[in-house]
Amino acid sequence: MKSTRIIKFVFGLVGVLMLVGAGLLYQNTTKFIASASRAQGEVIDLLRVESSRRNSSDTWRPMVHFKLPSGEIVEFTPSSSSSPPAYDKGEIVGVFFNPSNPQDARLDGFFDLWGGAAIAGGLGAVFLALAIGMHFLLSDAAGARRRRPR
Numbered sequence: 001m002k003s004t005r006i007i008k009f010v011f012g013l014v015g016v017l018m019l020v021g022a023g024l025l026y027q028n029t030t031k032f033i034a035s036a037s038r039a040q041g042e043v044i045d046l047l048r049v050e051s052s053r054r055n056s057s058d059t060w061r062p063m064v065h066f067k068l069p070s071g072e073i074v075e076f077t078p079s080s081s082s083s084p085p086a087y088d089k090g091e092i093v094g095v096f097f098n099p100s101n102p103q104d105a106r107l108d109g110f111f112d113l114w115g116g117a118a119i120a121g122g123l124g125a126v127f128l129a130l131a132i133g134m135h136f137l138l139s140d141a142a143g144a145r146r147r148r149p150r
Contacts, residue, residue, distance in 0.1 A: 009131075046085050046087070066095045
């Protein structure tokens with residue numbers, strides 16, 4: 001019974017910490033968007049990211065360039081990659097960038113902006129739901145009700 005309490009506690013703690021992390025990622029993204037400038041960019045290349053595992057396929061990351069209001073061209077590569085590629089070479093994409101540091105740029109797409117918060121929030125909700133479910137299903141009172149003779 002003690003191991004069940006530890007598992008419930010760990011699942012609940014992981015769930016809460018992941019939800020807090022998701023909230024912080026959400027807050028970071030909303031602050032970035034509020035202070036960022038927008039531009040239209042173009043995917044100029046697709047960079048292959050080799051998988052570290054033998055059985056996994058490689059993924060692709062777009063290299064994007066966009067023009068600042070001053071006319072300067074900025075190139076950047078987002079940190080996320082996918083297989084198959086999420087973008088095509090030559091595709092026009094929306095870009096958010098920090099006006100004081102244009103290299104700090106993000107693509108205007110759901111996963112590029114909100115993917116981290118969505119994944120952390122979803123996993124946190126699952127862990128917390130499992131902890132709550134275990135609490136009610138495996139509690140002493142629930143066990144006593146199941147064992148009570150009729």
